[in-house]
Amino acid sequence: MKRLLCLLAAVAGFAAAQPPTAIAIQNARIIPVSGPAISRGTVILRNGLIESVGANAAIPADAWIIEGEGLTVYPGLIDALSTVGIPEPPPPIVAPGGGGGQRAAALAAPPSATPPARGPEDRPNTTSWQKAADLIRLTDPRIETFRSAGFTTAVTFPTQGIFAGQGTAIDLSGTKPGQMVVANSVGQYLTMLNSGFGGGFPGSLMGTISYIRQIYLDADHYKKAKEFYAAHPRGTPRPEYDRALEGVLESPRILLPAGRRVDVDRMIRFARELNQPALLYGLPEGYRSADLLKKANATALINLRWPEKPLETDPDEIDGLNVLEIRDQAPSTPAVLVKNGVRFAFYSGGLTRRSDLLKAVKKATDAGLTSDEAIKALTLTPAQIYGLADRMGSIEPGKIANLVVTKGDLFDERTQIQYVFVDGLKYEPVPEPPAGPGGPNRGARTPAPGDQQ
Amino acid sequence: MNNLFLTFALGVSLTVAMAAPATVIQNATILTVTKGAFTGSVVMQDGKILEVGEKVKVPQGAHVIDGTGKYVMPGIIDCHSHIAADSINEGAVSVSSMVGIEDVLNPTDIAIYHALAGGVTTANILHGSANSIGGKCTVIKTRWGKDAHDIIFEGSKPGIKFALGENPKRQGNANPFNSTAPRRYPATRMGVEDVIREAFVEAQIYRQTWKDYNAKVAKDEAALAPRRDLKLEPLVEVLEGTRLVHAHCYRQDEILMLLRVADEFHFKIRTLQHVLEGYKVAKEIAAHGAGASTFSDWWDYKVEAADAIPYNAAIMMKKGVLVSLNSDDPELMRHLNDEAAKTQKYGGLTETEALSLITINPAKQLMIDKRVGSIEAGKDADLVIYDKHPLSNYAKVEKVFIDGTLYFDRDKDLTDRPVKAQEKQTLLDKEKKNAPAGMRRPS
Numbered sequence: 060m061k062r063l064l065c066l067l068a069a070v071a072g073f074a075a076a077q078p079p080t081a082i083a084i085q086n087a088r089i090i091p092v093s094g095p096a097i098s099r100g101t102v103i104l105r106n107g108l109i110e111s112v113g114a115n116a117a118i119p120a121d122a123w124i125i126e127g128e129g130l131t132v133y134p135g136l137i138d139a140l141s142t143v144g145i146p147e148p149p150p151p152i153v154a155p156g157g158g159g160g161q162r163a164a165a166l167a168a169p170p171s172a173t174p175p176a177r178g179p180e181d182r183p184n185t186t187s188w189q190k191a192a193d194l195i196r197l198t199d200p201r202i203e204t205f206r207s208a209g210f211t212t213a214v215t216f217p218t219q220g221i222f223a224g225q226g227t228a229i230d231l232s233g234t235k236p237g238q239m240v241v242a243n244s245v246g247q248y249l250t251m252l253n254s255g256f257g258g259g260f261p262g263s264l265m266g267t268i269s270y271i272r273q274i275y276l277d278a279d280h281y282k283k284a285k286e287f288y289a290a291h292p293r294g295t296p297r298p299e300y301d302r303a304l305e306g307v308l309e310s311p312r313i314l315l316p317a318g319r320r321v322d323v324d325r326m327i328r329f330a331r332e333l334n335q336p337a338l339l340y341g342l343p344e345g346y347r348s349a350d351l352l353k354k355a356n357a358t359a360l361i362n363l364r365w366p367e368k369p370l371e372t373d374p375d376e377i378d379g380l381n382v383l384e385i386r387d388q389a390p391s392t393p394a395v396l397v398k399n400g401v402r403f404a405f406y407s408g409g410l411t412r413r414s415d416l417l418k419a420v421k422k423a424t425d426a427g428l429t430s431d432e433a434i435k436a437l438t439l440t441p442a443q444i445y446g447l448a449d450r451m452g453s454i455e456p457g458k459i460a461n462l463v464v465t466k467g468d469l470f471d472e473r474t475q476i477q478y479v480f481v482d483g484l485k486y487e488p489v490p491e492p493p494a495g496p497g498g499p500n501r502g503a504r505t506p507a508p509g510d511q512q
Numbered sequence: 513m514n515n516l517f518l519t520f521a522l523g524v525s526l527t528v529a530m531a532a533p534a535t536v537i538q539n540a541t542i543l544t545v546t547k548g549a550f551t552g553s554v555v556m557q558d559g560k561i562l563e564v565g566e567k568v569k570v571p572q573g574a575h576v577i578d579g580t581g582k583y584v585m586p587g588i589i590d591c592h593s594h595i596a597a598d599s600i601n602e603g604a605v606s607v608s609s610m611v612g613i614e615d616v617l618n619p620t621d622i623a624i625y626h627a628l629a630g631g632v633t634t635a636n637i638l639h640g641s642a643n644s645i646g647g648k649c650t651v652i653k654t655r656w657g658k659d660a661h662d663i664i665f666e667g668s669k670p671g672i673k674f675a676l677g678e679n680p681k682r683q684g685n686a687n688p689f690n691s692t693a694p695r696r697y698p699a700t701r702m703g704v705e706d707v708i709r710e711a712f713v714e715a716q717i718y719r720q721t722w723k724d725y726n727a728k729v730a731k732d733e734a735a736l737a738p739r740r741d742l743k744l745e746p747l748v749e750v751l752e753g754t755r756l757v758h759a760h761c762y763r764q765d766e767i768l769m770l771l772r773v774a775d776e777f778h779f780k781i782r783t784l785q786h787v788l789e790g791y792k793v794a795k796e797i798a799a800h801g802a803g804a805s806t807f808s809d810w811w812d813y814k815v816e817a818a819d820a821i822p823y824n825a826a827i828m829m830k831k832g833v834l835v836s837l838n839s840d841d842p843e844l845m846r847h848l849n850d851e852a853a854k855t856q857k858y859g860g861l862t863e864t865e866a867l868s869l870i871t872i873n874p875a876k877q878l879m880i881d882k883r884v885g886s887i888e889a890g891k892d893a894d895l896v897i898y899d900k901h902p903l904s905n906y907a908k909v910e911k912v913f914i915d916g917t918l919y920f921d922r923d924k925d926l927t928d929r930p931v932k933a934q935e936k937q938t939l940l941d942k943e944k945k946n947a948p949a950g951m952r953r954p955s
Contacts, residue, residue, distance in 0.1 A: 175604070175694050177604075177605065179610070253599075254604065261604060262601070263602045263604075264615075265597075265599045265612060266602040269610040269611045269742055283736060290734075319620070321620055325615070325660065379936075383943065387942065387943070
């Protein structure tokens, strides 16, 4: 058996080149998430899919066997809102928020940059047609870092702009970007970006909101105009092709930022007005917004990077009670939402190191979330939210063979991840990158969704 | 702090909803503004004023507040405020009628609580003055602790901000701090007029486009509906008289210009805001039917605000203009009663006239006077209890009711302060204890 394991380890490096036809993980504890835990059982993987799972699943003759004694098998983790796979974008042409927008724009914009928008008709800060699937670069080192932390799937989004573009669910394995794509358009990422006073339109939050509203009215009109033209091509001026509206129309749902309770309230109403299925992301004040979320039957994407005191503040400046309370209470959001029956998934918010992720989850479990619920928020729930639960999110026959195999409980900090299976390919985690200067969660972070709330 | 207030406000409104016991303020000086002043009582029930008079019937089980020696006046109405919103100016365009304050209301702005503590119960939250035609306005009640939608003055008429003079033309001129900053038309007062006229010509065409479309539909002809334009829709509402225009202005020449443009397009300016030179053209303002909402004695903060006098409000009032005093500022908002008092010194207004500048007159300007602005049976129970006459600058607000619910209580505020300070210290200590080693400071 030991020899077989050695062999397997050796093969793992070439896994992509020559995968075994079938793999059986036997005698392991299995957490399918969709059903009760199996204290001792077998998972069989074939052709990148889960063939069977159970206490007594028969091991096919052609399967490579992995001894799972003392190991636990979980479904692969899903980062419900991510930028993994999309290399860092160049600095935005227009700096978000505040009065400095104009100057920042003047400094950042090359001479040939687009002139400031004069109104909604110029489609400012809009790349709604852009799909994450088309932006993926295999060279992004975060693919491996995330995978080593137990993530097998990321729902990755372009994040620059008001209508930033369409997200794509990708599996963190593959030799070509196209192989990674699980679903190429799962939603449109929106921010409340504005160019600040003195820049182009929109220069304010209310300008951005009115712009988004106008875009949906325009999209509706665009659809009707095309239909009308198809029915009456003679005598009707042809409607102009508009890629911004095309992108909006092909997005199955929208993601809206919801930092404070005020924003939760505002965005719930806005999504209802726009008549769009919506996911609210961020939610540091989710613990004090549960009533609103419950009443609206809303779905939340909770940023695991809990708010903390920024490093660069004046040490003599004392924060107000409200800010202090949010920093203290934010990690109780998941537990409060469970209690209120609000559906939510976690997203990494730029945390890439497993130790940081564990610390973040621990804060939530310390505040009352059970570890079963935490696992669900990183597996089955995000799959359900994006309509992908028929193919991932739990250990069930026929689903994609995305698994995390650990020695110990997933959220125990002493636990080591033994293997990560993505599309049936076995990976062993690489050591964690060092923490940036200033302690954990700091420094080495890349900009992440929800940063600019 | 927020939470404390939430539970507090919730608790009160719940009791109102369940059993609806009445609240009676007894034996106080009642300044009704519209029906004189007298020593008597006010009964509030179900959010409304049930009865007011020298003698009232106290309903069974009513909560009685002894008002001996105290003064009760209607909640103050501020016709020009910029609190309670996450953005104020959409300065990128000269016509920003597509934006609206309602979209960005922030009910957690502490300025709401401060205004409430100054006796303000209703405020017209205006878009800023960066552009000739600004955004849509929202009238709110200072219901501290409620969510955004619940602070909106339900049923109030929609409004829109216009602005004349220096502010809207400023961005048309070179920015002394940034020569590469894009300039925006207009750069002159003539240009401001042109922007407004052009916008309304566009709105007329837009209105006609929809009329033509509806006519085709009525005749069962195949037709594609026009594109909805969020910039022009509010302007059509102005043309139809369903949206009130509140116009920021200073100089008499531009005031007359705006009245003429409005006449030309057959709409009304509901209020002129600031209108510091209004005293020069009060007759013309009255003839147009515009109201004026001004400051008592705040001027000279820029060139166009130089030729002002503290008699402005009184003179305009005497010439038949409907006048109010506004704050335009979260600090000034906390003592509008002092501002009203100044018109007694400058202009010789009576007590009632002075109080009307911050109560019934702004209510009329905002067309909410059937609901608020005076103490009369049937109106909203928005009341302020002062310890002294509100036109004295020694007067302090003791309690504020909105819709019959106690939203501010000075005693409670004072007793809550040490509790909140303790709460804050506890959180600070906890954060210090849990800070990563690198973050700790040597003591």
